[in-house]
Amino acid sequence: MDNEVLDYLNKKHMTYTLADGANGKEAIVTICPYCKAKSHFYFNLTNKVFYCHKCLVSGGLFSLKAELGDVASVAPIAKPDESELLSIEDKKRIDEAHNNLHKDRETLAYLSNRGFTAEAINHFKLGVADEMDGKKWLWIPYFDATGNVCNVKKRSLPPAEKAFKRWIGRESTLFNEVALQIPSDHIILCEGETDTIALWSIGITNVIGVPTGAKGFNSKWTQQLDKYHRIYIVYDQDTTGYEGTYGVAARLGYERCYTIKLPPDVNDINDYTRQGHTAFDFKKLLNEAKLLDVQYVNSISGELEKYMNATWVHKTNEDSILEIPWGKLQAITNGFVPGDLIVLASRPGMGKTEMALNFLYKYASIGIPSLLFSLEMRLERLLPRLVGLHLQKDSKLVNTFDCMKEAHQKLKHMPLYMAYVYKKPNFDFVADTIRMCVRRYGVKFVVFDNLHFLVRSLNDQTREVSVIVQGFKLLAEEVGIPILLIARPRKSQTRIMTNMDLKDSADIEGDADMVIILHREYKNKEDKDDVNTKEGIFEPKTLVRVSKCRYACGGDLYLTFNDATCTIKEE
Numbered sequence: 001m002d003n004e005v006l007d008y009l010n011k012k013h014m015t016y017t018l019a020d021g022a023n024g025k026e027a028i029v030t031i032c033p034y035c036k037a038k039s040h041f042y043f044n045l046t047n048k049v050f051y052c053h054k055c056l057v058s059g060g061l062f063s064l065k066a067e068l069g070d071v072a073s074v075a076p077i078a079k080p081d082e083s084e085l086l087s088i089e090d091k092k093r094i095d096e097a098h099n100n101l102h103k104d105r106e107t108l109a110y111l112s113n114r115g116f117t118a119e120a121i122n123h124f125k126l127g128v129a130d131e132m133d134g135k136k137w138l139w140i141p142y143f144d145a146t147g148n149v150c151n152v153k154k155r156s157l158p159p160a161e162k163a164f165k166r167w168i169g170r171e172s173t174l175f176n177e178v179a180l181q182i183p184s185d186h187i188i189l190c191e192g193e194t195d196t197i198a199l200w201s202i203g204i205t206n207v208i209g210v211p212t213g214a215k216g217f218n219s220k221w222t223q224q225l226d227k228y229h230r231i232y233i234v235y236d237q238d239t240t241g242y243e244g245t246y247g248v249a250a251r252l253g254y255e256r257c258y259t260i261k262l263p264p265d266v267n268d269i270n271d272y273t274r275q276g277h278t279a280f281d282f283k284k285l286l287n288e289a290k291l292l293d294v295q296y297v298n299s300i301s302g303e304l305e306k307y308m309n310a311t312w313v314h315k316t317n318e319d320s321i322l323e324i325p326w327g328k329l330q331a332i333t334n335g336f337v338p339g340d341l342i343v344l345a346s347r348p349g350m351g352k353t354e355m356a357l358n359f360l361y362k363y364a365s366i367g368i369p370s371l372l373f374s375l376e377m378r379l380e381r382l383l384p385r386l387v388g389l390h391l392q393k394d395s396k397l398v399n400t401f402d403c404m405k406e407a408h409q410k411l412k413h414m415p416l417y418m419a420y421v422y423k424k425p426n427f428d429f430v431a432d433t434i435r436m437c438v439r440r441y442g443v444k445f446v447v448f449d450n451l452h453f454l455v456r457s458l459n460d461q462t463r464e465v466s467v468i469v470q471g472f473k474l475l476a477e478e479v480g481i482p483i484l485l486i487a488r489p490r491k492s493q494t495r496i497m498t499n500m501d502l503k504d505s506a507d508i509e510g511d512a513d514m515v516i517i518l519h520r521e522y523k524n525k526e527d528k529d530d531v532n533t534k535e536g537i538f539e540p541k542t543l544v545r546v547s548k549c550r551y552a553c554g555g556d557l558y559l560t561f562n563d564a565t566c567t568i569k570e571e
Contacts, residue, residue, distance in 0.1 A: 003045050005061060012068065016043070032057075033068065047229050047256040058227035060253065062436050072373070072421040072433040091149060097127025097139040104128050107138065107157060114194065115273040120201040124176075128157070135160045140193045142170075142211065145177045153193060153211060174221055175209035182206045186230035188286075189248065191241060195234070195269035203279040210248075219440040222251050232289055234260040236268045249292050250480065251439045258289040322445060322482060325362040326559060326570050329544060333514060334552040336445070336482035341473040341511060345487045345502055346518035350538060351561050351568075352486050353377065354385070355518065356447045358568050359484065361389055363445050364416035370445040371437050373419040373430060375453035376486075382418070389566040396564070417441055427454055427471050438479045448472070450486040452503060466507040473511045485512075499547050515548040520561070538563075541571070 005027060009016055015030040024046040032041035035055035043050040048061040065071045101107055101121070107128045111121060127139035137154040144150050151170035156163040174180075175193045188207040190196045196209035210217065225231060231252055235241035249257040262285070266272045272282075320338045324330040336342060346352050353376070360370045374382060387407040388395030398404070419433055430448065437443040454468050455461050469485070476483040490503045496519040499509040509515060520538040542561045546554035560569045 005043055005045050005048055008061065008065070009043070033064065044229060048253065049227070049229050049256065051227075060226045062432065062439070063226055065432055066436070070429060070432065071436050072419045072425070072429065094125060094127060094139065094141050094149060094152065097129045098125050099127075101126055101128045107136070110157065111138075113274075114270060115198050115201055117201040120197050123200070124197055126197075135163075137165075140175075142173050142175060143178060144173055145180055147178070151211075155194075172211055172218055174224065175211055176200065176207060177224075179206050179208050180224060185228060186232060187225060187228050188232045188234060189225075190269055191235040191244065198270040198273040199282070202273055202277070202282065204282055217248050217251055217442060219442065222440045225252060228256065230256055230258055232258045232260055232286060234262070234269055237262055238267065241268075246292070251442065253439075254292050257292050259292055260285050260289045320444075320480075322363065322368065325358070326568070328557040328570055329546070329559075332546055332553055332555045332557065333549050336484075337513070337551060338480045338482060339477040340482040340513040340550075341469075341476050342482060342484040342514045342516065343487050343502070343508055343512040344484055344516045344518070345489060345497065347489055347497065350518045350520045351542060351563070352518060353382075353449060354561060354563065354566050355516075355568060356449060356484060356486060357382070357386055357389060357566060359445070360416060360447055361386065364414045367415065368445060369415035369417070369441050369443045370447075371417045371419060371434070371441070371443045372447050372449070373433065374447075374449045375421070375424075376449050379418055379420045385566045388564070392565050392567065394564040395566055415441065417443065424453070427468050430454065431471065431475050434475060434483075435479060438481065444481050445484075446481060447484045448486065450488065451508075452488050465503075469508050469511045473513075496543065496545070509548060512548060513550040514546065514554075517545045517547055519543040519545065542568075 006016075009027060009029065014033070016027040017030075019026050019028055021042065021044065024044060027043040027045060028039055029041040029043060029050075031038060032052045032054060034041075034052060034057045037052065037054035040054035041050060041052045049059065050064065051058045062071065108121075111126070116126075125141050125143075127141070128136060129139060130136050136157045138157055140153045140155065141149050142151040142153065150173045151167050153164065153166045176196050179187065182205065184206050186206070188199065188204065190199065190207060190209045193209050193211070196207050199207045210221075212218075233245050233248060235245050235248075245257075245259060262269070262272055266275065321334070322336040324333060324335055344352050344355065353374075356372070360372055363370045372382070383404075384395045384399045387393075387398045387403060390407050390411060391398060391403060393403065398407075417437060419437070421429075434443070434446055437446075451465065451468065451472075455464050472483055472485055487508060488503045489497050489501045497517055499515055499517075502508045502515075520540075520542045522537055523539055524537070538561075540560045540562060542559050543556060544559050545556050546552075548554060558571045560571060561567075562569070
């Protein structure tokens with residue numbers, strides 16, 4: 001039986017028996033890897049989630065791999081400071097706003113018209129307050145699973161134009177997080193607070209809301225939802241909602257995400273409840289919910305729907321393309337397309353890692369989560385170069401406490417992640433780590449440095465490189481992001497290398513969507529055989545040759561590399 005869960009259990013030599021469970025085929029693992037109890041650890045083969053009836057631990061396949069050390073440790077450049085719990089004074093403000101609401105007949109009528117019951121208003125501690133801008137705002141507090149207040153989101157009330165704001169500097173949490181404590185194998189995920197309150201008002205309590213709308217999903221929330229066999233996504237019935245549904249499902253796993261089809265004349269859950277639909281009606285929708293279509297496989301009706309939404313699909317793809325930070329390079333490539341495999345190559349020391357760090361830094365600095373998986377350089381060797389780039393100082397001079405502290409204050413909220421592992425991994429290890437980062441951190445761009453560190457074979461390196469490169473290309477398409485792969489040349493030469501000079505396999509060129517080659521001349525050609533004795537042996541002027549580009553013309557251009565500060569500029 002070909003199954004990813006069974007493949008992993010067999011790989012770890014974990015014995016099990018197969019059985020038919022309520023939610024499909026299950027593997028009953030003989031010894032729980034957590035508590036060591038016998039025959040209590042059940043692993044669903046379809047949803048890829050497990051549950052131990054002895055120690056009550058639950059999670060997904062990635063969780064088990066992380067527990068057993070088969071996914072690399074990944075850490076942000078600097079962890080953001082933990083949000084402090086609200087002060088007593090802040091809690092008083094929430095209580096005052098809640099008390100004000102009970103005296104405000106106009107706002108109570110507005111909430112009642114939206115279908116919110118008095119019980120729901122009290123449960124969620126909704127409030128109202130007049131503020132300096134002259135508007136009246138509805139207060140929606142956020143509580144964590146233990147009842148502590150984490151934040152307050154504010155929504156303007158009519159007749160003012162619809163607007164939102166929130167307390168600054170507070171942690172973003174799931175709305176109605178206490179629902180995660182309800183014993184259940186499923187959870188309902190709404191787009192926002194009002195839909196959550198609307199469902200709660202009709203008696204559906206195991207429901208949570210995403211505070212950032214359809215397009216946002218925090219890495220912490222992925223881990224919180226890891227225990228559920230089924231996740232019902234009921235986002236707005238518009239293009240943003242459709243986009244958000246598939247984005248969330250990609251993070252949580254398509255195999256356990258169900259979509260709820262609302263009636264044609266209903267845009268969202270709040271509309272649904274306002275029309276008089278009950279908990280019984282909604283449970284019928286749950287029973288009729290369907291798994292999201294398997295990627296690349298669709299019914300004829302699904303294909304027709306996709307065709308009718310061609311404008312939305314085109315816009316989504318267009319918006320997802322990553323623009324390259326140097327205008328001339330952008331012009332001859334048209335950017336990095338989701339699913340692309342980009343190969344970056346040059347002779348040693350010419351700036352491959354330097355260019356990769358610039359890509360990562362520039363994307364992360366505008367809020368695009370990016371990941372560097374480096375097997376060639378340890379983290380402590382890469383950090384000074386990154387700090388030098390950020391501070392625009394010589395990277396050899398920034399390895400001081402003051403410089404690192406200054407960089408930490410500015411970089412700590414940047415969504416830039418580094419994967420590091422001290423053992424030599426195989427491709428499956430790397431691929432699973434990247435999948436986990438896409439799910440947990442929303443990573444949109446990956447650099448892997450470098451391809452040849454994954455090669456283990458002594459007798460057939462060419463074939464192994466071919467398989468690994470194809471694996472990276474398929475992974476890029478699976479997770480829907482561009483992956484930049486750093487590769488070595490076949491041998492050292494003074495001439496400008498070509499695609500055929502890529503080490504071990506012509507398939508590197510065949511599977512790549514884009515190949516970028518760097519070339520720099522020696523400052524003093526007499527030093528070329530003694531490259532380790534001097535600093536700055538290469539000219540700053542660097543030829544950047546896009547020798548293959550599937551979606552654009554490619555071509556040559558020149559950039560200026562400043563090796564000291566790890567900075568790259570256009571001529």
